[in-house]
Amino acid sequence: MSDPANEGVHRSVDAKYPFAFVTLVTNNDYAMGALALARSIFLTGTPADVVVLHTGGAPEEGLKHLADLGCRLIGVDHLPLSEAFNERHARKNIHGEAPFTKGRKPGFHTPLDNFCKLRLWQLVEYHAAVFIDADALVLKNIDKLFFYPEFSAAPNVYESLTDFHRMNSGVFVARPDVETFAAMLAALDQPEAFWKRTDQTFLQEFFPDWHGLPVFMNMLQYVWFNMPELWNWSDIGVLHYQYEKPWEDDHPRAVELKPLIDLWWAYFDGDGIPDIATLENPTKPA
Ligand code: UDP
Numbered sequence: 001m002s003d004p005a006n007e008g009v010h011r012s013v014d015a016k017y018p019f020a021f022v023t024l025v026t027n028n029d030y031a032m033g034a035l036a037l038a039r040s041i042f043l044t045g046t047p048a049d050v051v052v053l054h055t056g057g058a059p060e061e062g063l064k065h066l067a068d069l070g071c072r073l074i075g076v077d078h079l080p081l082s083e084a085f086n087e088r089h090a091r092k093n094i095h096g097e098a099p100f101t102k103g104r105k106p107g108f109h110t111p112l113d114n115f116c117k118l119r120l121w122q123l124v125e126y127h128a129a130v131f132i133d134a135d136a137l138v139l140k141n142i143d144k145l146f147f148y149p150e151f152s153a154a155p156n157v158y159e160s161l162t163d164f165h166r167m168n169s170g171v172f173v174a175r176p177d178v179e180t181f182a183a184m185l186a187a188l189d190q191p192e193a194f195w196k197r198t199d200q201t202f203l204q205e206f207f208p209d210w211h212g213l214p215v216f217m218n219m220l221q222y223v224w225f226n227m228p229e230l231w232n233w234s235d236i237g238v239l240h241y242q243y244e245k246p247w248e249d250d251h252p253r254a255v256e257l258k259p260l261i262d263l264w265w266a267y268f269d270g271d272g273i274p275d276i277a278t279l280e281n282p283t284k285p286a
């Protein structure tokens with residue numbers, strides 16, 4: 001009988017450690033993101049595996065850089081979802097039915113690809129996994145997250161207190177388990193189901209009692225200018241560049257976010273990475 005942990009998951013190298021940080025790459029842009037992320041994770045001195053789930057859209061060369069850095073690459077197929085589901089979650093429909101009004105999503109962002117994150121539950125060779133979006137950096141050791149319960153994630157805070165009602169799926173703690181994965185697939189593709197923020201909306205509904213991580217474990221870049229009181233460099237475990245990506249050419253917030261963008265490039269280039277505790281916090285309102 002086929003092993004459900006292998007369906008749609010193509011392993012070529014074995015796990016080295018029973019815990020893993022996991023990210024997802026489906027195209028060249030997110031391969032760039034993952035390179036900076038992976039470098040930042042290795043610099044924390046973690047013994048955990050750094051796994052890159054990738055689809056066929058990820059370029060060979062970008063994947064090679066990730067493997068050279070020490071990542072474990074795992075090919076994944078898109079989830080076996082119905083045609084109708086895929087159509088409802090096509091980019092034009094997500095942007096048409098539930099437009100993004102707070103910031104700009106880059107043209108290279110394909111909403112349907114996000115659901116591939118759920119393949120993490122098939123990585124049963126790991127006791128626990130911490131998923132981190134490819135548009136993030138880890139700024140200090142966060143290995144303690146492996147001992148947090150499923151499902152832990154931080155609130156989606158970047159504008160006001162009401163943001164605490166929602167979670168952000170850019171960082172989460174999970175226990176891989178093929179039964180959970182099967183239950184997720186069944187819950188995901190219901191007739192007429194429309195997950196307006198894709199995996200994020202789905203995971204929040206699938207785990208209604210999600211455990212809250214502190215905001216510092218998924219500090220969203222807009223906090224820098226919207227809620228500067230919350231910002232403290234030495235507290236930040238994960239810095240997450242939601243909406244515009246630091247490597248975009250015509251970045252509409254390049255001026256306001258310059259210190260964060262410069263930091264990302266330092267990790268991407270592997271050159272001039274500063275001591276985070278010495279960085280200046282944003283100016284607080286008077
Ligand atoms: N992703 C991807 N290709 C896509 C869209 C998303 O590889 O076309 C992955 C990537 O890891 C990315 C994550 O899914 O970081 C979620 O998307 P994104 O970070 O752009 O969403 P945001 O954080 O802006 O809501």
Ligand code: MN
Binds near residue numbers: 133134170242
């Ligand atoms: Mn993200």
